Amino acid sequence: MLDLSARTATLPFMENTDAVRLEAVHKIYGRGGGSVEALAGVTIGFPKGTMTAVMGPSGSGKTTFLHCAAGLDRPTSGSVTLDGREITGMREKALTRLRRERVGFVFQGFNLLPALTVLQNITLPLRLGGHRADDALVASVIERVGLAGRVGHRPAELSGGQQQRVAIARALVTRPAVIFADEPTGALDTRTALEVLGLLREVVRTGGQTIVMVTHDPVAASHADQVVFLADGTLVDRLDRPEADTVAKRMTNLGAWGRS
Numbered sequence: 001m002l003d004l005s006a007r008t009a010t011l012p013f014m015e016n017t018d019a020v021r022l023e024a025v026h027k028i029y030g031r032g033g034g035s036v037e038a039l040a041g042v043t044i045g046f047p048k049g050t051m052t053a054v055m056g057p058s059g060s061g062k063t064t065f066l067h068c069a070a071g072l073d074r075p076t077s078g079s080v081t082l083d084g085r086e087i088t089g090m091r092e093k094a095l096t097r098l099r100r101e102r103v104g105f106v107f108q109g110f111n112l113l114p115a116l117t118v119l120q121n122i123t124l125p126l127r128l129g130g131h132r133a134d135d136a137l138v139a140s141v142i143e144r145v146g147l148a149g150r151v152g153h154r155p156a157e158l159s160g161g162q163q164q165r166v167a168i169a170r171a172l173v174t175r176p177a178v179i180f181a182d183e184p185t186g187a188l189d190t191r192t193a194l195e196v197l198g199l200l201r202e203v204v205r206t207g208g209q210t211i212v213m214v215t216h217d218p219v220a221a222s223h224a225d226q227v228v229f230l231a232d233g234t235l236v237d238r239l240d241r242p243e244a245d246t247v248a249k250r251m252t253n254l255g256a257w258g259r260s
């Protein structure tokens, strides 16, 4: 197991082990007096084959961070390296292709297409990328997320947990280097959330994928190898091998749920 505690963001010889790396990333929305600095100089690397939870109070910059790291939004300054490629200066077309082929996304609201079957939803990224679906790979992904008996169903015929499994399968089908998850368990009950977190953990363990997950939930965060905490657009803290209680205390200290 990779010892995250022995690693610092500044060790240059470790950089090639990072699936994603942000260097001095600033993001400013708007101009002049009404501008908001959502990210105020963030430097961090996410080592390959690890799962990281990103936490912080509302408005601390988590979504902005995820969007900049995933190439969905461009930083105002600083650089982002994704799967070994510097993406901040990349043209839109190349960036779209990199995202489609090397990045998977899992969202709170599942974001499945209601008119498509489970199988069609899962294979959509391949078809959008102009690739023929590799039947054996698709079958193994479906098996892995436990949806073998459901491939002909539409999303509305599935439970929330099953819909999130479809979204995870869709994220896995291109064999991405990194999966970005935004509150992946936010719409699920506790038991289903634990199943989905177990599945994400398994993806990291067996597939070597890297997961970066924004969450408000200390229990969800405790499934990660590390938790990083954002406050006012800055990384302020980090926990390795986090436990839910410790995560909850740090969040309270950051004022996330008000002080008692």
Ligand SMILES: Nc1ncnc2c1ncn2[C@@H]1O[C@H](COP(=O)(O)OP(=O)(O)OP(=O)(O)O)[C@@H](O)[C@H]1O
Pocket: 029, 030, 036, 037, 038, 056, 057, 058, 059, 060, 061, 062, 063, 064, 065
């Ligand atoms: N498109 C935008 N235009 C202007 N300001 C924005 C925009 N998006 C976000 N912000 C501001 O940037 C800051 C960070 O927002 P962000 O959504 O990244 O925070 P967050 O930690 O994800 O919040 P939450 O937990 O409430 O979703 C906030 O002050 C927010 O109001």
